[in-house]
Amino acid sequence: MIPVAVSNRHVHLSQKDLEILFGPGYQLQKLRDLSQPGQYACQETVTLVGPKGVLEKVRVLGPVRPRTQVEISISDCFKLGVRAPLRDSGDLDGSAPITLVGPVGSVTIPEGCIIAARHIHMSPADAARFGVKDRDKVYVRAKGPRAVTFAEVLVRVHENYRLEMHVDMDEANAVGLQNGDLVEIIPGGEPVVRRWC
C-alpha cells in the first residue's frame, strides 16, 4: 500500500526570479520539511496572476531550482485564465506563461506553468518489491465511496525518494483522498474485465 500526499498549488523558484520577487541576495526561509528528503515548504508566498484572475498566498517550495516552475490544478487554470498543460515535473518547454508577484517585484515567465501529472515516488527497494522500474506507468486503485482506478501513473525511482503517491487538489477532492490515505498499485498491467462465467 502506498500513502497519498496531496499537492496544493505551489511554486519552485530560480534564484534569479527569487531575487526579483523578494530582493537582491534573498535566501528562502524554511517553514517545514516535506516528506521527500531535502524538499521543504518556505515561509515565502507569492501571488499568481493570469488574464482572468488571481491566486494569493501561493506557497514557495525550496530549495531553489534551475528554472521557475508553477504547479496549479485545472480548477486554478479556470480561475486564472491560464491554459497550463499536463506535464511531469521539470518538463517545462512550451508550457504556459504566468505572472508571479512578490513583495519587492514581479516576473512574467514565458513558460513554466504546468498541471503536474500524478506520480509515485519510491526507492529502488520499493521498486523491486512492486516489480517496477523508473518511468514505468502503473494503474493505481483508490478505495472508498468515490473509488477510482488511476491509469498511467508515472513511477519515479530514486534512492532519496520516500514511498508516496502525489495527486493534486482536484484529484484528491474527486476521490475524497487525504494525506496519508493508502492506495495500491494493481500488479501486472492494465486492468481488464472479469467475465461472468
Place this chain on the structure above:
Amino acid sequence: MIPVAVSNRHVHLSQKDLEILFGPGYQLQKLRDLSQPGQYACQETVTLVGPKGVLEKVRVLGPVRPRTQVEISISDCFKLGVRAPLRDSGDLDGSAPITLVGPVGSVTIPEGCIIAARHIHMSPADAARFGVKDRDKVYVRAKGPRAVTFAEVLVRVHENYRLEMHVDMDEANAVGLQNGDLVEIIPGGEPVVRRWC
C-alpha cells in the same frame, strides 16, 4: 459511449424556501433547459453561507421540489466549512445544514446539503442495450491523459431520462472531462488484472 455532463454547484428549492428567499408567491424564471427533460436552469441565484466562507451566485435549478437540496463539491465543502455527505440525489435525511441567502430573505436548512454521487441517467432502451437495470452500479472508463476508471457508478433508468453521466466539478477537473466528452461502461463487472502470459 456515454456523454458526460459536468454539474457545477447548484440548488433545488422547495416552494416554501423559494418564497422566503425571493418573496411571497414568487415563481422561478427559466433561463435555459437542461439536458434532462423537464429540468431547467433558472435566472435566480442564491448565496451559500457556511461557518468558514461564502459562495456567491449559486444557480437555482427548476422546477421546485418537495425538499430544498443543495449540491456542492468537496472543494466547496472546504471553502464553506460544511461537512456534507456523499449522497444520491433525494437522499437527504441526516445530511448537512447550510444557510441560503436570497434578495428578500435567508433560510438555514437543518439538512439538505450533499455532495452528489456521480451517476448515469438512461432510458429503458439504453439500459437494455448496456445490459443494466435501475440502481445497478457499474464501472466507467474515462480516457485521456488523466484517464481513470470510476468504480461504483449508480445507474438510474427512467423513460424520461436522456443518456448522460453526471460528475461534479472536482471529478471533471481531476480527469480533465468537459461537457459532451464520452465515457464507456466496462461491461461485465469489476475490472481485474490482465496477467502477462
